[in-house]
Amino acid sequence: MQTQKTINYFYEYFQIFIGIVLTSLxxxxxxxxxxFLDGGVTGIALLIRTQVDINMSYLLVFFSIPFLVLGYFTVSKRIVIKSVISxxxxxxxxxxENFQTITNDKLLISIFGGLLVGSGIGIAIRNGSVLDGSEILGVYLNDKFGISIGKIxxxxxxxxxxxxxxVVSVEVALYSILTYIIAAKVTDTVIEGFEDFIGVTIVSRKYDLIKKAILEELGVGLTVYKGSSGYGTKGIQEDFDIIHSIVNRIDIKKMYRIVQEIDQDAFxxxxxxNSVKGGVLRHYINKKKNKKLHKTTS
Structure with missing residues (x-):
């Protein structure tokens, strides 16, 4: 148990190290x-760097300190410690480091600069750390005033x-916005994963037929909840099963077609x-061999 815990810690910090390398590149x-600028604390440090001859590394640490202090009171101590190290x-x-400038093309700078910085930040966040303190500010203001973190x-x-x-120029600002948009999108993709899953909850009186069709035609696992009676437009409703399943985004249209062919009034x-582990989601039924799934979970 202790060995596995040590391996997990090492793996987390190794991934954070990869994130640091990508961001610095x-x-x-x-x-x-x-x-060019990125958003957040990194953007502040880059902006100041264009006006004063101070090493970027000093500026990054200096402007991160207030956010880390704020994080001490708003997020877990473990995240703060990891973030300080990161x-x-x-x-x-x-x-x-002494990376050479790869290109002078402004569009390529925005695209690949944002891609690398976004990847690095995303990997760090996925492993419980931050390389930019603006997210901590978002968490704090969200708790204090209820404003969404994204808006902040x-x-x-x-x-x-x-x-x-x-201060600099409109052109630099516009290219920097492009860099930020790319970095933000890549960060979200790294955090949430590349494989998009969709959760589906189905309420229908014809639940038995729908369950069978999903298992046989779509070949994914499902979970069944017992629904209690209640009031609807037609008065008191009888008890029924509520179907819950997870499918890949590519199969969602087929899922709708299967359900609507059986019950057009299904809710x-x-x-x-964002993430799925375990269950039978990836173990599709082998229809050719006529396999039956006796135990289904998602």
Whole structure:
């Protein structure tokens, strides 16, 4: 048990190290030499760097301190400790590494700079750390005022890019916005995963037929909940099974077709699923051999 825990810790920090390398590569080989910005604390440090001759690594640590102190009171201590190690690691990499500038094409700088920085930040967040403190600010203000984290980060960056347009140039601000959009999208993709799953909850009086059709035609697992009677437009409803299943996004249309062919009035709730482990989701029924699934879970 202790050995497995040690291996998990090592694997987490190894992935954070990969995130640091990717982020520093994006900064030193693309954004920094060309005066482009990203969002968040990294963007603040990059903006200040365009105005004063101070090492980027010092600026990154300095501007991260208030957010880390804030994080001490808003998120778990483990996340703060990991984040301190990650930010110091990123600062050291930026200070000592000597990546050469890869391109001077502004569009390529924005795209690949954002891609690398977003990948690095996403890997770090996925392993319980942050390389940019603006997310911590978002968590704090969300708890305090109920404003969504996404809106807070967006407003933070709108102000940052507006200042960039005024202090540096509109062109740099526009390219920096492109960098930020790419980085944000890549970060979300890394955190949520590349494989999109959809959760489906189905309520229908013809639940027995729907269960059988899903198992035989779609070949995925499902979970059944017992639904209690209640009131609807037709008065008191009898008890029925509520079907819950997880399918790959590519199969969602087929799922709808199967259900609607049996019951056009079926109530279907669809929701995104970021991660799936265990169950029989990946173990599709072998229809050719006529296998039957005796135990189904999702």
């Amino acid at each position: 994006g900064l030193k080989a693309f954004l920094l030499p060309n005066g 930010i110091l690691g990123l600062a050291l990499f930026i200070h000592f 980060v967006l407003i933070f960056n709108i102000i940052l890019f507006a200042i960039t347009a005024f 279907i709730v669809e929701f995104d699923v």
